[in-house]
Amino acid sequence: xxxxxxxxxxxxxxxxxxxxxxxxxxxxxxxxxxxxxxxxxxxxxxxxxxxxxxxxxxxxxxxxxxxxxxxxxxxxxxxxxxxxxxxxxx
Amino acid sequence: xxxxxxxxxxxxxxxxxxxxxxxxxxxxxxxxxxxxxxxxxxxxxxxxxxxxxxxxxxxxxxxxxxxxxxxxxxxxxxxxxxxx
Amino acid sequence: xxxxxxxxxxxxxxxxxxxxxxxxxxxxxxxxxxxxxxxxxxxxxxxxxxxxxxxxxxxxxxxxxxxxxxxxxxxxxxxxxxxxxxxxxxxxxxxxxxxxxxxxxxxxxxxxxxxxxxxxxxxxxxxxxxxxxxxxxxxxxxxxxxxxxxxxxxxxxxxxxxxxxxxxxxxxxxxxxxxxxxxxxxxxxxxxxxxxxxxxxxxxxxxxxxxxxxxxxxxxxxxxxxxxxxxxxxxxxxxxxxxxxxxxxxxxxxxxxxxxxxxxxxxxxxxxxxxxxxxxxxxxxxxxxxxxxxxxxxxxxxxxxxxxxxxxxxxxxxxxxxxxxxxxxxxxxxxxxxxxxxxxxxxxxxxxxxxxxxxxxxxxxxxxxxxxxxxxxxxxxxxxxxxxxxxxxxxxxxxxxxxxxxxxxxxxxxxxxxxxxxxxxxxxxxxxxxxxxxxxxxxxxxxxxxxxxxxxxxxxxxxxxxxxxxxxxxxxxxxxxxxxxx
Numbered sequence: 001x002x003x004x005x006x007x008x009x010x011x012x013x014x015x016x017x018x019x020x021x022x023x024x025x026x027x028x029x030x031x032x033x034x035x036x037x038x039x040x041x042x043x044x045x046x047x048x049x050x051x052x053x054x055x056x057x058x059x060x061x062x063x064x065x066x067x068x069x070x071x072x073x074x075x076x077x078x079x080x081x082x083x084x085x086x087x088x089x090x
Numbered sequence: 091x092x093x094x095x096x097x098x099x100x101x102x103x104x105x106x107x108x109x110x111x112x113x114x115x116x117x118x119x120x121x122x123x124x125x126x127x128x129x130x131x132x133x134x135x136x137x138x139x140x141x142x143x144x145x146x147x148x149x150x151x152x153x154x155x156x157x158x159x160x161x162x163x164x165x166x167x168x169x170x171x172x173x174x
Numbered sequence: 175x176x177x178x179x180x181x182x183x184x185x186x187x188x189x190x191x192x193x194x195x196x197x198x199x200x201x202x203x204x205x206x207x208x209x210x211x212x213x214x215x216x217x218x219x220x221x222x223x224x225x226x227x228x229x230x231x232x233x234x235x236x237x238x239x240x241x242x243x244x245x246x247x248x249x250x251x252x253x254x255x256x257x258x259x260x261x262x263x264x265x266x267x268x269x270x271x272x273x274x275x276x277x278x279x280x281x282x283x284x285x286x287x288x289x290x291x292x293x294x295x296x297x298x299x300x301x302x303x304x305x306x307x308x309x310x311x312x313x314x315x316x317x318x319x320x321x322x323x324x325x326x327x328x329x330x331x332x333x334x335x336x337x338x339x340x341x342x343x344x345x346x347x348x349x350x351x352x353x354x355x356x357x358x359x360x361x362x363x364x365x366x367x368x369x370x371x372x373x374x375x376x377x378x379x380x381x382x383x384x385x386x387x388x389x390x391x392x393x394x395x396x397x398x399x400x401x402x403x404x405x406x407x408x409x410x411x412x413x414x415x416x417x418x419x420x421x422x423x424x425x426x427x428x429x430x431x432x433x434x435x436x437x438x439x440x441x442x443x444x445x446x447x448x449x450x451x452x453x454x455x456x457x458x459x460x461x462x463x464x465x466x467x468x469x470x471x472x473x474x475x476x477x478x479x480x481x482x483x484x485x486x487x488x489x490x491x492x493x494x495x496x497x498x499x500x501x502x503x504x505x506x507x508x509x510x511x512x513x514x515x516x517x518x519x520x521x522x523x524x525x526x527x528x529x530x531x532x533x534x535x536x537x538x539x540x541x542x543x544x545x546x547x548x549x550x551x552x553x554x555x556x557x558x559x560x561x562x563x564x565x566x567x568x569x570x571x572x573x574x575x576x577x578x579x580x581x582x583x584x585x586x587x588x589x590x591x592x593x594x595x596x597x598x599x600x601x602x603x604x605x606x607x608x609x610x611x612x613x614x615x616x617x618x619x620x621x622x623x624x625x626x627x628x629x630x631x632x633x634x635x636x637x638x639x640x641x642x643x644x645x646x647x648x649x650x651x652x653x654x655x656x657x658x659x660x
Binding site: 068 | 370
């Protein structure tokens with residue numbers, strides 16, 4: 001019995017983790033603030049630590065915490081950064 | 091909260107190594123969502139809840155304490171796989 | 175002479191007519207597995223304990239399920255395509271019941287459900303409840319070759335299969351066989367993608383959208399609207415992703431305008447909010463299945479809505495442009511009247527507003543506004559989100575009698591629903607309320623532009639409705655033209 005599936009098999013495949021670098025030196029880290037209270041301050045401190053370890057840091061913020069990041073924002077980060085930290089999910 | 095997991099999985103799919111930082115009560119939810127999105131082994135970094143009323147110094151301390159775990163998520167580990 | 179047959183029984187080995195006649199005269203009822211009258215007959219036979227042999231034009235598994243759901247415990251035989259036995263008996267419709275004497279002569283034939291005639295045939299009173307008589311359906315043996323081929327393919331066509339696959343919103347769905355999907359596509363290119371569907375990002379190829387439309391119970395004439403609705407949902411500014419994973423109850427609401435309403439059979443009159451109209455129910459459902467299945471936004475999994483609500487099965491409504499004293503929604507939003515369009519909104523379940531006394535537009539607008547005032551929250555004002563009112567014809571007449579246009583109605587609702595900040599400053603309140611002086615009036619809606627109005631509903635009755643808003647989700651309504659050229 002053949003049916004036409006409403007599902008996209010590509011969407012259901014496991015996602016392989018991105019490769020991890022050996023160190024932060026020379027790498028660009030995107031810091032994505034989900035824009036909840038105190039989130040920016042938290043990321044300021046994280047930025048400090050990352051810079052100390054030789055990383056370049058770029059800051060981004062979501063306009064609204066309750067919304068998954070716009071595709072365009074995700075793509076921009078992926079184009080510019082090797083690594084990303086998103087916080088502070090509360 | 092689960093919105094962060096969506097962002098993080100999408101970034102991983104695009105080749106960006108990520109570390110998500112959240113507050114502890116949402117750990118189970120995040121794990122479940124990550125599994126549904128195709129990354130059952132995805133681990134976030136958890137800080138104690140709440141953070142709203144912390145002083146600046148206390149908040150810095152939270153960030154300092156989280157750094158080790160963040161680096162563990164972001165960097166290659168020579169002995170074991172970083173994300174299972 | 176009754177034609178001989180040997181057919182498999184659902185409970186064991188093959189049964190021949192000769193076996194039946196060896197025990198005396200036999201009564202044989204021919205049925206199919208998808209005929210409501212056949213089900214009625216089997217239920218009544220089961221209830222009366224009548225001894226009848228049933229020949230079901232379907233594979234054994236389907237015949238078995240028919241017996242199970244009707245409670246029929248007698249002998250059920252399965253006759254698969256191409257239904258030679260039915261042909262031999264000259265069957266045109268089901269149920270057809272024949273009485274056969276031990277010598278093989280057909281002594282009586284009863285067509286359809288006929289309580290009296292069948293009672294006579296089986297020698298048992300089959301009861302007096304209505305209906306006394308009811309016609310049935312075409313026998314599968316009358317199908318032409320193409321239909322038979324399709325039917326042979328659908329030998330596993332059963333709602334349980336869809337439940338087992340999880341291709342459902344909790345209600346039965348129609349199996350998306352290749353034939354049904356092709357008919358739904360009606361020549362469109364199945365590989366065209368409308369884009370990834372949040373939250374799971376499955377690609378909405380037209381083939382998958384058509385599969386969802388078939389699952390939902392749509393007919394091909396509904397598909398143009400379904401396609402337009404999916405295009406609208408996927409516009410980034412609509413923020414489907416946020417809506418699909420939130421703890422909020424909001425679903426997606428489609429408002430249809432233009433000539434396609436008639437072509438698709440959409441209801442904008444009595445009962446427009448349902449149930450009862452296939453187009454309204456199935457088009458809304460098809461859109462939601464694209465989110466729940468193709469987009470993987472299934473409640474309890476990626477959809478985290480705390481309670482959900484019935485409207486998330488699907489909500490699609492047509493505006494009664496002919497009855498409305500005002501321009502329709504799509505014209506307000508910039509399209510020509512003769513264009514067909516779907517406007518997508520995020521929203522919760524509808525709330526009724528009963529108002530039977532107001533004779534002035536002012537009074538009525540205030541009543542409608544206050545009827546909506548506690549939607550989302552009694553204190554979180556302003557809500558910063560669009561809210562859709564469905565104004566019934568009697569209310570529209572009252573509002574328009576004073577020469578009011580939609581803009582006047584919007585402004586009156588907006589002006590009426592305001593409260594002092596001091597009263598709102600309890601529970602969860604906005605920064606605006608937090609920073610305002612006690613006596614400062616704060617409106618529920620930021621501006622009259624957030625209030626959307628359409629006219630629909632039956633002629634009699636003074637009940638309008640308002641859809642609960644979707645707040646804090648940074649979404650905007652999206653209007654998409656419907657392509658009617660296929």
